[in-house]
Amino acid sequence: MGLISNGSTIFDAGAMASGFGGSMVHIKTITISSATDNVQFIHGSSGVVLDSTYKEYIFYLVDMHHNSNSEPEVTFNFSIDGGSNYNVTKTSTSFRAYHAEDGGGGAAGYYAPTDVAQGTGNIPLSFNADGDNDSTMVAFLHLYDPSSTTFVKHFIGQANEVHDLPRCNGNYFAGYCNTTSAVNAVKFNGQYGEGTNGNIDSGKIILLGIN
């Protein structure tokens, strides 16, 4: 049953009509409460929507705490087969701005260790981070039109981490999945030592869809 007011449909078919309500829709929050080596958002699994429903998706990573391995990282990758493989070809660009806690060494510049050129590997969000109890990273990642079978899949992201030195590291990145297949899953990984599998101890990842 629909609900019509003054000729305008407000609700119908179990949903609010277009033009009403907010445009930022919460889809899924995954809370990490014990050590895990990855967090996956797979379309159709556990309430995750990652298809043509939205033209834009945003992942927010909140207070992700790396494990205690030396110089840990949080990385991400994409899948076109529902999470069976996270190995989509990507080209990305990356730069960072940082400033040490002791007030020294502030700088900004391109940072090749966190980019990729037609590679299938994971892209770091945090890199050589700090593992102290109070040291975390935060980030957001915009993913555009993942279900398009015409275009590559653009993404834009930004992270801030407590670096191992210690210092504030602002990491900025953008790129595209160089595929015209639909992307239908995203994975965030705990790693350390620039690529060895590790864990994420705690944190929260929120997936939003944008109408």
Next chain:
Amino acid sequence: MGVISNGTTLLDAGALDSGVATGAMTLLSTVTASSSATVSFTSGINSTYKEYIFKFINVLPASDGVKLKFNLSIDGGSNYNVTKTAANFYAGHLENDSATGFGYDGGLGQSTNDAFGTVGAIGSAADEGCSGFLHLFDPSNTTFVKHFISKVTIYGSNPQSQITYGAGYANTTSAVNAARFNMESGNIASGTIKLYGVS
């Protein structure tokens, strides 16, 4: 027909009551480009919101190697020639890994010309194009200049990932009430541009 729950009006006269929480970002309009010389938003930009966001989704130029540009209007779209000062920088990386780039590139100094949405040349092949967003702050203010901030990522005509970070201000105390997007030459072949208001 209205709907009242426990004494509170939830909706009436075809609209949700202003007191009903609906989320802070509201979609105002969507324009789908199709061989369009320009995409203009001439309504909906007013004092209702203190911040507006334009989102670009797979905006594809008809001509290879051109930049996305934009301009603002204080007369409802009759003229897009607001004086602007803006700064841009970029980060780029070629697909063949032969080069990277990072630095300042292109701005406006008290110019009425179109501002840069991208400083990089966008590829026009069927799967290329650009995506990103532009924030416009308090456009109806008649005391302050109008700030804007943007991030747009491209598939470059010289195959590469490149993102442009832009910021600037429309140096006017007149209310800005329209915005226009176009390629520096040729049409926008296809793409979606959405306008949101942020409460």
